Amino acid sequence: xxxxxxxxxxxxxxxxxxxxxxTLFMHLSKIFNFYYSTKKKRSQLISxxxxxxxxxxxxKEHLKEEIDTEHFRLTHxxxxxxxxxxxxxxxxxxxxxxxxxxxxxxxxxxxxxxxEVSSLSFRVKLGRFERFFGVYNLIAGxxxxxxxxxxxxxxxxxxxxxxxxxxLVLCVLSIxxxxxxxxxxxxxxSVYHVNQALEHVAKNADGKSL
Numbered sequence: 001x002x003x004x005x006x007x008x009x010x011x012x013x014x015x016x017x018x019x020x021x022x023t024l025f026m027h028l029s030k031i032f033n034f035y036y037s038t039k040k041k042r043s044q045l046i047s048x049x050x051x052x053x054x055x056x057x058x059x060k061e062h063l064k065e066e067i068d069t070e071h072f073r074l075t076h077x078x079x080x081x082x083x084x085x086x087x088x089x090x091x092x093x094x095x096x097x098x099x100x101x102x103x104x105x106x107x108x109x110x111x112x113x114x115x116e117v118s119s120l121s122f123r124v125k126l127g128r129f130e131r132f133f134g135v136y137n138l139i140a141g142x143x144x145x146x147x148x149x150x151x152x153x154x155x156x157x158x159x160x161x162x163x164x165x166x167x168l169v170l171c172v173l174s175i176x177x178x179x180x181x182x183x184x185x186x187x188x189x190s191v192y193h194v195n196q197a198l199e200h201v202a203k204n205a206d207g208k209s210l
Contacts, residue, residue: 043070078105087114095197106190120202124191134188141181148174 046067049055055063065082073079080088088108092101107124116122126134152171 087117098197103190137181137185144174144178
């Protein structure tokens, strides 16, 4: 902590930010382990409640829905409402043979309208806001990744003549943020693949009905 405080006092904000980022990265596994252990305890408590004869049948019906969504979240890392979970499983049953399940999960995270999910004419539709930020995140993520990679190459190239800490800091900060934005923006790609699969299934169903 003394080093971090000294860097802030000396005005080395970029270096301090890089050290803070690296420290957090080194402890990510502990943070995630604590988070998942807490969530697993919740799942266990729900299971105990379901086996308790003193719990009413009405509450057990509610807890059954809760444990379904809880186990899905623990397995796939995504928290969904019961209607969205049912829609995801229904879409998977329809197009699971044509598209990767990870694309369906990404689409579900965008919380699309699922009112007509039972219809073969159903297609995933995103609002203008989601589409705009999807495109923005793809562009910004690509730019940041490029800046990070160039900065990293520049840092290693100049190591012999003198360390360029600013290049290292820019690399450390830009690459993770760029990856995050690209991953977030890739929802648009997943929507495209899911809709293509839905279109394929609908056309096949129409052909069989003729």
